[in-house]
Amino acid sequence: MLQISQLSFGYHSQSAIIQNINTHLPSGCIAGLMGANGVGKSTLLKLIAGLLKPISGAIRANRHDSAKRSVGLLATLYFVPEKTWLPDFRADSFVKLYAPLYPRFDHSLFAQCRERFELPYPQNLQDYSYGQQKKFLIAFGIASRPRLFLLDEPTNGLDIPAKEQFRQLLLETADDQQSAIISTHQAHDLQGVIDTAMLMDRMQLLTVSLEKLQRSFSVEKFAVKPDNALYAAEHFNQWLCLVPFLASSQRELDLELLFKTFHLQKRDFLQHLNSEECRLTAQTSAGGNDAS
Incomplete structure (x- = not known):
């Protein structure tokens, strides 16, 4: 679905804001792209869409070279x-003109999205408020049923x-042939929606499933901050902490806490994630050996 290899990009004479990043996103994912301001989240989405060209490296989206902006890419x-x-x-004129460019466009789904968003229709697009314009574009995008759906701060204005x-x-219309990447600085807006986290800084784009993260970390409240907390924030006279996995934990993994840990304690975060992956791989191998 999406393959990024050794990607670097910078604007004009500026130093590269994205440097040698690599990642892979399979089909059927809803991914949250999270990163600090200025790390290049919007730039990355424009590169994937082919609106910008990289200094070096390559992006293949839906088996097409993004930089070439082929008809095959743009239709999907x-x-x-x-x-x-x-x-x-x-x-309605916009829909009549642009819907045929998307082979999977679903007019009944578009009508359903408009109704759910309580969007006046038809009327001139320029008469829509900013929030209504966002709703219109999101509704049109969902109805297009693209193989790759890119959304940059979609909840702004909603x-x-x-x-x-x-x-x-998003959840109701997702299928195993479509992936979505949602860039946001409001991680809580993606809670319960995404199944994959894309954690970004200028030198790295870590793409990891929430399932794997939930096997590696837990979020818990403590009266006293534990020594093994990777990140801790005071919360109503308690400590809300991201800690190594606790089998007893019942809390949903907090995306905002997860991102803050990656951003502020990246070395410890990656070290634990990688060590946990090695441990789980060893357990799986041992289980396979026992079975044989």
């Missing part, structure tokens, strides 16, 4: 940018009910 990829721009068209509808629509 949809990008919702953070800053919206819509032409001076009626909404009110609380619309954010919930967005989450529900």
Whole structure:
């Protein structure tokens, strides 16, 4: 679905803001792209969409070279940018013009999305508020049923009910032939939606399933901060901590705490994640040997 190899990019004379990153995202994932401001999340999405060309390295999306922006790529990829721009068209004219470019476009699904977002239709796109323009683009993108769906800060401009509808629509329409990458600085907006985390800084893009993260880490509250906490934040006279996996833990993995740990304690985070992967691999191998 998506393969990024030795990717570097910089704007004009600036030093590279993305340096030699590698990752792979399989089909059927909903991934949350998380990183500090300025690390290049929006830039990465534009590179994947072919709107920017890398200094070096390559991106293959849906088996196409992103930099070439072939018809095959554009028919299977949809990008919702953070800053919206819509032409001076009626909404139904926009759909009539652009829907045929997407072979899997589903008009009944588009109508359902509009209704769920309570979006006035049809009317001139320029008359929509910023939030309504976001809803329109998200609805059109979902209805396009792209193989790769890129969304840059999609919940900006959405009110609380619309954010919930967005989450529900993504989950309801996901299939094993489609992947989505959602960039956000509001990690809690992705809670319960994503199954994969893409944790980014300028030198690394770590793509890891939540299932693996949940086997490696736990989130718990403690009266006293434990020595083995990878990250701890005071929370109502207690410590909310990311710690090595606890079998007794019943809490959902907190995405915001997870990202803060990666951002502020990356070495310890990666060290534990890698050691846990080695331990689980050894256990699996031992189990296989016993069975034989």
